[in-house]
Amino acid sequence: MQKIEAVIQPSKLDAVKDALLEVGIEGMTILEARGHGRQKGHTEFYRGREYTVDLLPKIKIEMVVRDEIAEKAIQAIVSSARTGKIGDGKIFVSKIDEAIRIRNDERGPSAL
């Protein structure tokens, strides 16, 4: 089982969700996040004082998938979230030790 964490632009959320649904992934967690990589922020002015805002709004998608479809999931995210500009985001993949379904205590890949 693999955990896929993708930080993407908020405006791409709908496209990414649709693409994931098409490859058969229905379970995911969406978080509102702030952050930046190489993307610069912007300045705001309040009563003449300058504030640099370098934490930009992002969306983080987390999902745990079976090893066989991990690569399909990654491709779905990349193709739907990419614009070609700085700020597109990143995907991180890690191994998951166990998954448990709370409803009936089912364990392992069938719990996903």
Added chain:
Amino acid sequence: MRPRRFLLPLPLLLLAAPAALAQSPAAPAISSGDNAWMLTSAALVLLMTGPGLALFYGGLVRRKNVLATMMQSFAMMCIVTVLWALFTYSLAFGPGNAFIGGFHYAFLHHVGLAPDPDYSSTIPAQTYMIYQLMFAIITPALICGAFAERMKFSAMCLFLSLWTIVVYSPMAHMVWGKGGFLNAALGGSVPCLDFAGGTVVHITSGVSALVCALYLGKRVGYPKEPAPPHSVVLSFIGACLLWVGWFGFNAGSALAASGLATSAFVNTQFATATAAISWCIAEWIRNGKPSALGAISGAVAGLVAITPASGFVQPMPALIIGAVAGAFCYLMVTLVKSFFGYDDSLDAFGVHGAGGTIGALLTGFFATTVINPIYGPGKPTGAADGNWHQVLNQLVGVAIAWGLAIVGTLILLKLVDMLIGLRVTREQEIEGLDVTQHGEEGYDFGS
């Protein structure tokens, strides 16, 4: 057997009886138009504090302090009312000497439904009293902008209650009260033209605010840590309520539904518009973009500056006064504040102290007998009529306001500091005043 409902109010009637006996019967000289306008104006001025100022200031602070900030305005609405009813109306508007009234009107004795001809012969004395109360409420509330996000609620209540007695009442008495030293309408020694409170309200509160900011010191993290407004939307709504409410503040100061009220209304609108434009132009030049916060701040600066002038100047000069105030206050709030480094958190001094000062001085220049023959028919009013001496009188009024504000505020701050301490602890300040002073959170979107 069920208690008879109609018997319930009887005890209240017993309380009211002595007051009813002390009141004179309503005199026939009351104008229903004047009274209707004045009561409406009183309501408009209260609206300026709640929720106008509460929202304006509330939006400018960080989320963790929003309720505490609004509570400060609300506390003034309650506490000042009680003080006014008991004795501060008497100190401000009762007969006394040139600097303070006495206790003749304490507990509103002699303040009934008959007009008080010194102030207005066409409205009940209590209408005048309740109208003036709304000014007494907003003045200390304005000061809260200077010590936002770091003052103890208990200390604020005590300090501003004492301030109402020691600073506001004498200043109001001098400019508007019977026999007041600066009262242009009632033969004061140094007649100062202040139609709706440029000196009484804005200079006293603005300068006191500066003293508070300097005495209390900067907020934790100021100026390095950014503390941008948590909701310019709330401030925007508050500012618009201030603008509309200010028609009661200025036009109501005509004390009648008269042509003078119209002049003040028109001048108020004109000055506010040019001030907002002026601030926006200044921002556009300096920062490349005009901001919403700048526009509403400019509007407030214009409202402040036109306050003393509203019932004395022609409409075209009102446009000029606004334009000057917008740019002047913008410079005070940006350049001057950052140069000296004081933490006047919500710019009470930069907008009210500075705007009130420039407005009071410009009043001396532009006041004209055409709008307001306050010294008698045909007699010159301000420099526009050739009475340049009026500008000097304005300076005296401004100086007295500054002096009283500085001395009174310093003494009271020291006193309250010694008694109960003024500032919250560093930990409380970081955690936020809503939770530490009031046990509440302003927003809970999770539930």
